[in-house]
Amino acid sequence: MKNQTTTVTEFILLGFPISREVELLFFVFLLPTYMITLLGNIFIIYIIVSHSCFYTPMYFFLCNLSILDILFTSVISPGVLDNLATGDKTISFAGCITQCYFYFFLGTVEFLLLTSMSYDRYAVICNPLRYSTIMSPSVCIGLVLFSWVDGFLSVLYPTILTSKLPFCGSNIISHFFCDSGPLLALACTDTAFIELMDFLSSLVILCAIILTGYSYACTIMTILGIPSASGKNKAFNTCASHLNIIVIAGGITAFIYVTPSQKETLEIHKIPSMLSSVVVPFLNPFIYTLRNDTVQGILKEVWVGFREVLVRRGRELLSRVSKKDH
Template sequence: MSRENQTSVTEFIILGFTSSPQVQLAISIIFLLIYLVTLFGNGIILLLINTDPSLHTPMYFFLRNLSFIEVCYVSVIIPKLLANYFSGYGRISFTGCATQMYFFLFLGTAECYLLAVMAYDRYVAVCDPLHYSAIMSKNACTKMVAGTWVSGILLSMGNTSFIFSLPYCGPNVIDHFFCDTPPVVSLACTDTSMVETDLFAYTVLVVIVSFIIVLISYSRIIFAILHIKSTAGRQKAFSTCASHITSVCLFFGTGTFMYLRPKSSHSPQSDKIIALLYSVITPLLNPMIYSLRNQEIKSSLMKLINKRILASSS
C-alpha cells in the first residue's frame, strides 16, 4: 500500500489537560494570565536592553535574544491552547500540527545553544577578563547568536520533515496540550524505531552537547572563583553567573528528563506536567530570575520609571 493511501489523517484532536468545561475555563484563565505576564516580563527586559546604553554589552545582548526566544516559545503553544479551550474545538490541522512542532523544536534548539553561548560568555568574563572585549566582540557575539538560530532552523526542519513523512491512518487523538514529538510519533501506523533513534540522536546533539559546554564553562568558572582571595570578589563573580545557572537548571533539567528517560517511564499526565515546566513556566520565570538578582536591570528599570513619571508630570 502506498504512503498516500495509508496517510488518511488530515487533522489531529488535542485533548489538553481536561475535558470538563468548567475546569477548561479555569485553566484557560490561568494560561491567559501566564501568557500576559510572560509577554510583559520579557517585553520589559527587551525594552530596557534596547533603550539603555549601559546594557549594550555582550551579556545583555545574549539576554535580549533569550527573552525574544521566550516570547516566541510561549506564542507557539499558548494562543492555540487558549483558542481550543475557549472555542471548545480542540482540533489542529495536519499542516498546523507540523508547523507548531517545527517552531517548537526550532526555538527549543536555539535556546539550548544560546544558553551554552551565555555560559561561555560568563566563562570568558570571569576567567579571562583582560581579553574579554576582544574575544566577545560585537562581530563574534553576532556570529554566535546567528549560529544558534541557524542550527535551530536546520535541525528542526529535518526532524519535523521526518516525523510528518510517516503514515498516519488513525487514531488521531494527541493526549497532550500541543503537538510535541513523543505523542505525535506514537500515532504513526508504522514501525517508529528509526524515527525514535533519530529523535534520541537529535536530543543528544542539542541538549547533551549544549549542557556539556555549560558544564565545562562553569567548572572552569568555579575553579577560578575559588582562587579569588577576597570574599567580596568571590561573591561578585558568582552573582554574575547565578541567574544563568538557575535558568540552565530549569530548562535543561526538565528537557533532559522529558526526552532522554526510558520510553517505559512515559505517561500522558507526567509528560504534560514536564512539558508545562520547560515550555510555559520557564519563559514565565526567566524575566524574574534575571531581574531580581541583577542590579543593572533593576537600576535601568528605575531610571525608565522615573523618566516616565517626569515626562507625565511635565
C-alpha cells in the same frame, strides 16, 4: 489502509484530563501568564536597545534570549488558550507539524544560546583581561547565528520524516500540543528510525547542557580561588541568574526528551512540558532583572516617570473639572 491515511486532515489535542470548569480556571491563570511573559521580555528588549550601558556581550545574548522566549512561548500558548476558551481541541495536520517543528527548533536554539551565555560568563571571570578580545562583536554574532542555524537544521530532517508518516488509527494526541512522541504513537508504521533521529537531535541539547556544565565547573573553580569574600560574592552574582535558568530548563528538558523511547511515558511528560513552554519563559525576565542593580535602577526611573505623568494628568483633569464648575 491508504484510503484511511488520506482522510486524516486534523488531530485532536486531548490535553489534560480535567473538567470544563477547571479548563476555564486554567485559562484564567494562563492568559495573564502569557501576557506578562510577552510584556516582560519586550521590556527587557526595550531597555537593552535604548540604553547604551547595556551594549555588552551579556546583554546582547540576553536580548536574543528574550526574543526567543517570545517566539517559543507563542508557539504553544495561543493554541492552548484557544482550546481552553472555546473547547475546540482540533488542529490541522499542517498546523500540527508546523507547531511540532517550531517547538523543537526554537527550544534547541534556546539551549545553544544559553551555552553561548555560559561561555561569556566563563570568559569574563576566568579571562577578564582578554574578555573584550575573546567576546568580540564578531564572535557574539557568530555564536548567535550558529545557534539559529544549528537549531534549524538539527530538527528539520526528523520533522520531514514525521510529516510523511501514514496515520491510519486514532487522531487523538494525548498532549496539549503536537509533541513528537504522542504524534509518533499514532502512526500505523514502524517509527523506530524517526525515534532514533529524534534522539540524535536531542543529543544537540544534551551536548549543550554538558558544555554549559563544563563552563560553569571551570568558572566556579576560578571563583573559589578568589581570595576576598566580596570578590567571590560579586562573581557568583554575575553567574547566578543564568545558572538558575540552566538548572531549571536543562533539568526539565533532560527529563522529557533525552530518552530513546517515549511511548511508555507520555502522560508524565505533560506537566514538565507545560513548565518548559510556559513557566520558564515567564520566569526569565524576573530572574534576569530582579538581581541586576542596573536594571533595577532603570525600573525605578521608569516608575518615577510614570508616576509623575499620572500626577500631572490628574492635576490637569482636576483643573478642568474645577473650571467647568465655575
